[in-house]
Amino acid sequence: MKKALRALFLSFLFTFSLGFYFTNRLMYMKKKDERLIVKREKEAGRFDPERFELLPKREVTIDSPFGYPIKALLVEPHDSNRYVIISHGVTETKINSIKYMNLFLERGFNAIIYDHRRHGESGGKTTSFGHYEKFDLKAVIDWLKKEKGPTLTLGIHGESMGAATMLLYGGMLEDGADFYIADCPFSDLKEQLSYQLKKEYKMVPALLIPLADFILRLREKYSIMHVSPISVIENIKQPILFIHSENDDFILPSMTRELYEKKQGSKMLYLAVNGRHAQSFNENPEDYRRVIDEFLAKYLENV
Structure with missing residues (x-):
């Protein structure tokens, strides 16, 4: 016994x-070594420190509802009310967001790039793969709308966990952006x-x-079970561009297809031929730009 x-x-x-x-x-x-992230992006030509230094920008500290600082950069080269927020993936920092930021700066947008909790310069002790991060994203959005007024045109671009975070935010019945771009999100954490x-x-x-x-x-x-973008995707009424690499074997492209199918209303889907996880832009830059332009031309003209 x-x-x-x-x-x-x-x-x-x-x-x-x-x-x-x-x-x-x-x-x-x-997490990835932050120095190696900088080195990787510089060597790939996606981050030019001299060009970045010349951009009109200011550091911003936004209070998380969970009591730590969210560190962000507000980049404003344009006299425009068009803004985009870039939400990076797990293990990355806002340096990885610069390539996407530049894409939107070229299209007349201003931008905010920020570090998720427990990443980069932001506070927070743990990663929750979008559960707590979605409330931090809401804090960033609320800060920007208070700073710039309610008439701004706002887009959110998210990569991997950042894309899941963005969809979870929109699915809270917030839907506080005018458009969303979800690059290689998971549909359900379980x-x-x-x-x-x-x-x-x-x-x-x-x-x-x-x-x-x-x-x-x-x-x-x-x-x-709470970290399930597909369970809330139908709450998002604004247009979503879904992006995924066909050869992604970390988060399967079938997850993005499922999200695309369940999303009601305005939407587009782009499956990149080259690259693995979170490499759609890096390996297909011209097609990525073309699809962004088609999406903005189709859905932003009514905003």
């Missing part, structure tokens, strides 16, 4: 420890984690996901 109880206890301890380890991997996902567990770790997610979700609820006060 004692041996059976001991074995049961050890089994429980091992399983709980595995769940705790898994939630640690989520909450404290290893499905994404299940896919990665099977693909990378050869693990069966049926037991680990519910356990990790239980532990995450205790530690972070939210559920993996």
